[in-house]
Amino acid sequence: MKRSKTMELGVGLFMLAGILGLLFLALRVSGLSLEPPADDFRLEANFANIGGLKSRARVTMAGVTVGRVESVELDPEWYDARVVLTLDDELEASLPEDTTAAILTSGLLGEQYVGLSVGGAPEMLADGDRIRDTQSALVLEELIQQFVSNMAKE
Amino acid sequence: MMATIQRLGRRGCDVTEGLGRATLMLAQSAIGVPSVEGLRLWLRQMHFVGVMSLAIVLVSGLFIGMVLGLQGYTLLVDFGAEEALGQMVALSLLRELAPVVAALLFAGRAGSALTAEIGLMKATEQLTSMEMIGVDPLRRIVAPRLWAGFVALPLLTIGFGVIGIWGGELVGVKWLGVFEGSYWGNMQASVGFADDVLNGLIKSLVFAVVVTWIAVYQGYALLPTSEGIARATTRTVVHASLAVLGLDFVLTALMFGGLS
Numbered sequence: 001m002k003r004s005k006t007m008e009l010g011v012g013l014f015m016l017a018g019i020l021g022l023l024f025l026a027l028r029v030s031g032l033s034l035e036p037p038a039d040d041f042r043l044e045a046n047f048a049n050i051g052g053l054k055s056r057a058r059v060t061m062a063g064v065t066v067g068r069v070e071s072v073e074l075d076p077e078w079y080d081a082r083v084v085l086t087l088d089d090e091l092e093a094s095l096p097e098d099t100t101a102a103i104l105t106s107g108l109l110g111e112q113y114v115g116l117s118v119g120g121a122p123e124m125l126a127d128g129d130r131i132r133d134t135q136s137a138l139v140l141e142e143l144i145q146q147f148v149s150n151m152a153k154e
Numbered sequence: 155m156m157a158t159i160q161r162l163g164r165r166g167c168d169v170t171e172g173l174g175r176a177t178l179m180l181a182q183s184a185i186g187v188p189s190v191e192g193l194r195l196w197l198r199q200m201h202f203v204g205v206m207s208l209a210i211v212l213v214s215g216l217f218i219g220m221v222l223g224l225q226g227y228t229l230l231v232d233f234g235a236e237e238a239l240g241q242m243v244a245l246s247l248l249r250e251l252a253p254v255v256a257a258l259l260f261a262g263r264a265g266s267a268l269t270a271e272i273g274l275m276k277a278t279e280q281l282t283s284m285e286m287i288g289v290d291p292l293r294r295i296v297a298p299r300l301w302a303g304f305v306a307l308p309l310l311t312i313g314f315g316v317i318g319i320w321g322g323e324l325v326g327v328k329w330l331g332v333f334e335g336s337y338w339g340n341m342q343a344s345v346g347f348a349d350d351v352l353n354g355l356i357k358s359l360v361f362a363v364v365v366t367w368i369a370v371y372q373g374y375a376l377l378p379t380s381e382g383i384a385r386a387t388t389r390t391v392v393h394a395s396l397a398v399l400g401l402d403f404v405l406t407a408l409m410f411g412g413l414s
Contacts (some may be wrong), residue, residue, distance in 0.1 A: 021309075
């Protein structure tokens, strides 16, 4: 085997390139984070209608992503949707108690996400608390229905 | 009438026998403790099967990514949703195109060469001579080639995906003017590591096993004539391509079809 050294180098580079590519796919494309999952800061919020919100959707504040939707399930007590939000732990104990959560849509056809806006109450939300003031998703069919029934009244 | 049924039966027996032989070959060659010498042989095959296939795979990946960017843009811009270009390019590449197209190219580029090489060894009775001097051709010839294929194709698939996503960015962002932040941002929001990247890799690992196995077996079991080599090489490409496309449907149904 004459060109064994160059061959080994070539194969080594090839495998290295493969591993780097996988790293690129993990970090840049799928947005996986190498940092250990920060200490969870969970909030609950009940919505009358979540539209098309799914788990893993973004939670934003002033447009900046501050967390993700962890789970969406039906609350059998009130028959509304209970959404668990996981937020950056640096926000823990710095969100006022009257913070509101709304389900918004990015663009006309984009995905739905949760937008938080801050209130002014002196008490702060702690881990596991519930956001009381929520605003449901905009459902296009309901809007059209309203519009049509208003038209009929006139 | 009886003759037809008999021919059908003989055909069935042949197919079953072939499958059994192929499985035996896979079990006897692929499973075993690797030696230093085996590692060196594997490295040599990795060079031939992997590094030498890199160029065709990367160039195809770049063009497929660019086409996806172009087609996706013209499709999405009608709905004002060109921000979703990133996720469309990334998801279609990672879930489908990278594993399948890389496997098809691999079957054509490396699989046919493996069949022809082993077939010629058999036709010139090199395999028999090896047995005569006490070297097991399954361990010496077949095993390094199988393992090189198993490792090389997933790596090639990763390269295909990465360069395709870059090609999509090249066309979508740099040329057609999709905002760069939404290209990557939408992609990261919708692509999951375990759901999409790992499932795509599992797919390509399955394809790697199937394609290399078919290629090596066709070479190992062919009729040792020049015509036999020609037929076996064609059969490798045809069987491997059909197996990849058929398995792709099954795997997609299992992974993304909502069956669980």
